[in-house]
Amino acid sequence: MNVCVTSWPTTNKARSCSTVQEIALFPIPELVAFPGHEVPLHVFEPRYRKMVTxxxxxxxxxxxxxTRKQIRAAPQLKTTEEALSTNQATYLPYEIFSAGPCRILETLDDGRIHAAIEMQARYRVISEVQTLPYKIVRAERLIDEDAEQEYPALQREINDSLLALIGEEHQQLRKILAANSWQEQSSSVFSYRIFQYLKFDADIMQQLLECNSIEARLHLVGGLLSGTPVH
Structure with missing residues (x-):
């Protein structure tokens, strides 16, 4: 478990989404993103540069x-030029993920792209629309079954545990966690934003992403902070 003092930027903007959408998938081992996060990308593989554009x-x-596992290993490359013209390892992605609109921040002279994705919602794959050169799926938006419920006691418990965990050395983070704007946010927003500052093993983060209720997600976070094993 890691406590992160810095985080990806977030946005409060909301856009309407249909229940089912076509989404391009970017499998990245060990990376689990949550709604409300903005994910920076440095894209160099040809297929994913094409996916972004x-x-x-x-x-x-x-x-x-x-990702669940590697399907095809990356080729042995010796130069930057080879890396920029060759696709790397291929992975089997998890079926539940976060997604949102992408914007290109910069395209370098050698073709590499700096981009950012504004994660807006969780999705589950329904079917595959395209496999090559990159994967496109039809996916349904997931909404917590208790999306309108509030769990202030669970939020306080998690916040207090996190403050105790970080001690006095991270004053910047302590100020954020003590601010009214942080403590007064809805349970739904809190259940995702907490992962700006709290990181677990990627498989556990995936389990948290797949929770179908705010209460279940917060209970799992509280248990992890108290040392309760994850099953």
Whole structure:
């Protein structure tokens, strides 16, 4: 478990989403993103550079997902030029992921792209639309079954545990966690934003992402902070 003092930037903007959408998938081992996070990308593989440019042009969301296993190993490359012209390892992605609109921040002279994805919602894969050169899926948006419920006691318990964990050395983070704007946010927002500052093993983060209720997610976080084993 890691406590992170710095975090990806977030946004409070909301856009309407249909229940089912076509989404381009970017499998990245060990990376689990949550709604409300903005994920920075440094894209160099040809297929994913095409995915980013195609998706931005088509206004298609991009999903970033943790991976179950490697399907094909990366080739042995000796130069930067080879890396920029060759696709790397191929992975089997998890079916549940976060996604949102992508924007290109910079395209370098050698073709590499700096981009950012504004994660807006969780999705589950329904079917595959395209496999090559990159994966596009039809996916349904997931909404917590208790999306309108509030759990202030659970939020306070997690916040107090995190403050105790970080001690006095991280004053910047202590100020954030003590601020009214942090303590007064809804349980739904809190259950995702907490992962700006709290990181577990990627498989555990995936389990947290897949929780179908705010209460279950907060109970799991509280248990992890108290040392309760995850099953």
């Amino acid at each position: 195609d998706s931005v042009a088509a206004e298609r969301p991009i999903g970033v997902c943790h």
